[in-house]
Amino acid sequence: MTGSPLIEVEDLRIDLNHGSSRVAAVEGVSFRIDRGETFGLVGESGCGKSITALALIGLLRPPLSISGGTIRFDGREIQSLSAARQRALRGNRIAMIFQEPMTALNPVSPVGRQIAEMFVLHKGKSWREADQLAVEALASVRVPAPERRVKDYPHQLSGGMRQRVMIAIALACGPDLLIADEPTTALDVTVQAEIIELMRNLCAERGTAVLMISHDLGLVANVCRRVAVMYAGRIVEERGSADIFRAPSHPYTQGLVNSLPRLGSRAALGRTRLTEIAGVVPAITDFPAGCRFNPRCAHATEICRTAAPETTWLGAGGLVRCHHHA
Amino acid sequence: MKLRANLIIGGALFALAIVVGLLAPWLAHTDPVLDANLMNAEEAPSWTWWFGTDAQGRDIYSRVVYGARISLTVGIVSQLINSVIGVGLGLSAGYWGGWWDDFVNGLTNLMLAIPSLIFALAIMAVLGPGLTSLLIALGLTNWSFTCRLARASALSLRSQGYVQAARVLGYGDLRIMITQLLPNMLGPIIVIGTLGMGSAVLSEAALSFLGLGVRPPFPSWGSMLSEAREQITTAPWLSVFPGLAIFLTVLGLNLLGDGLRDILDPQSRSRRI
């Protein structure tokens, strides 16, 4: 079925339960990612990006739980699958790489072994075949001398090399979707660029869709075709990457764009001063009523403090949730 | 390098005991059970009878050599059973938590509240004397420290990035426990196991001394001590040599355990670097 999305999230709500009280950490989140598409999720720390990703792979654990909405992967609703079927998807059809390449590898196991394990686990290969495939997988992420490197332990590798190994593990089984949760935050800038480039090329070659999560709008817009901006558990704007830079519509997105250092266009316009968004992200337990951005918003009026804004459709499949959007 | 000395001396003593046990048929001068000869009863140690002979004229040296087989078998096998039980319960309890953790905790506290030798005695009383009963009795009563250690390690390891990553990659619980948690807690488990082996050798001696261990005439160090009790003043060599064997083996295991702790425990390793 062409045209059916790979993953479709509809009206997702994630609750944080303590005792008898429940607060919505994520609410009304909807988005879809097509096959082979690159999609970005951007937002400040604590806005709910990681828990949304965990919900997609069925790994939310108490005190967090999905309390509403649906997640369909390849046409099937994830929540309705048995635990074993969900597990068979993870690492096989949906893979994920993490924030922390330093700690995401098992320190007492050679990296080749950890790659090979994926083929044994999901593809039913023998260890002999799997070890061979691990060498190829390591070569595909451009690790030099892979047949020697497979025997190395994680502590023998640099941060960048470890993240390459993580990518090799994640892409080992040829997943349809790769979730990259801040994959380069812990790396220095030059290595960051290499890793992002590598990930982008590999996924493009193989037709793997990417959900890229970051607080760095510039990075995400660079890599992804479409970007959703999240604020305090809600998606406030979703646009094509170019549009979001050219004409950000939600005041929060405008704030994000204006806080990015950029060469060229803006400097040429004489707007060289970087601005920041005043105030802090509200804590999950006291999200304001109405639009959650209203206490920090320069355009806020009475309605913003009482009613949550509806979705407004913009051109080219974009959307924004703001009473006074640009 | 005092730390290395532990390891080397302990390892050498333990290795010696194992070699003696393995090569017993070649090292022994006589058959430890059948070669009784009242003509040479209660001979003192000499060039012919290195460790002397007992009231039935059996060669003590040969009996000590063969005794290594039983003492070490009991020490190693019963401690292996303890380690498997302790790691199995502790690891799963720490990883899963919940009611299973409460249950395992309760069981561990119960085990700690009863002195393990008394518990082993009770089991032996039910099963009757013999090697198999010894292995069962000592194997079931000494796992609480291993269990506690495994549980504590699992608790701290389960929030490690690589354990989370394994879950995300579709590993099942069992696979996570075996490939991610177990190898990362193995060092301290081995240390506790080595020390436990020493105490199992002692417990075997104690139970055999009380007449609940291996049945005579087969020699274990404990049963030899037990038989030697009445002649301790007239023929002290009957108790000295098996006693020395127990002492050196247990000392060796304790030194080995300490030495291993120093090289396997990551905390002490980083302290030294």
Ligand SMILES: Nc1ncnc2c1ncn2[C@@H]1O[C@H](COP(=O)(O)OP(=O)(O)OP(=O)(O)O)[C@@H](O)[C@H]1O
């Ligand atoms: N296990 C948990 N228990 C309680 N609260 C949690 C838990 N995990 C996340 N939260 C809360 O849920 C909210 C969203 O967390 P999440 O990790 O998704 O943020 P994030 O957008 O990924 O932030 P970051 O950029 O820092 O990774 C936060 O307020 C966080 O405090």
Ligand SMILES: [Mg+2]
């Ligand atoms: Mg996060």
